[in-house]
Amino acid sequence: MAAAAVTLCFLLREGENGTEVLLGLKQTGFGRGKIVGIGGHVEPGETSAQAVIREVLEETGVVLEEEALADAGAVHFVFPARPDWDMKTTLFTARTWQGEPAPSDEILPEWFSVAALPVERMWQDADHWLPVVLEGGRVNVVVTMHTDNESVASSESRLE
DSSP: OOOOOEEEEEEEETTTTTEEEEEEEEOTTTTSSSEOOEEEOOTTTOOHHHHHHHHHHHHHBBBGGGEEEEEEEEEEEETTGGGGGEEEEEEESSSSSOOOOOOOOOOOEEEEEEEGGGGGGGOTTHHHHHHHHHTTOOEEEHHHHHHHHESEEEEEEEOO
C-alpha cells in the first residue's frame, strides 16, 4: 500500500513575544485530541500547494495564495503496525494570507509561540523536525513510529 499524500502549512506571524505559529486542536478523525498543523490529504488531480490552500481554507477560513507558500520540505511518516496510516507529507510555511483563523468542525485554531510549542499535546515526532521548519529551514525526514503508533522509534534526516 502506498503512503497517502498529505500536506501541511504553518502560518507564521510576529507576536508581542516573538514569532507565533498557527496550529489547531484536531476535533475529528486521525489525530483527534492532538494539536496539529493545518492541512490534510491531497486529492486526485491536486498539487500539494493546491491541496494545502484548500485545506487551510476549509479548516480555518484563511485564504492563502500560492505565491505566499514557502517550501519547507517533507516528512515521510511510517507506521509499521498500521501501514494504512503511512503518509508522505509536503510542508509549507506562509507569512501572508487573508482573513482571521476561525474554528471549523475539524480544527480549533490557536496561535502558539514558536519558542514554546505545545509538544506535550502534539504527535511525538513534532520536536524532531518542526522547530527547523518554523525557523525557516527545510527538512527531508523519515519518522518511523513504534508499534504503539504514538512514540517515535526513529527519525532520520535524508540528504536531498
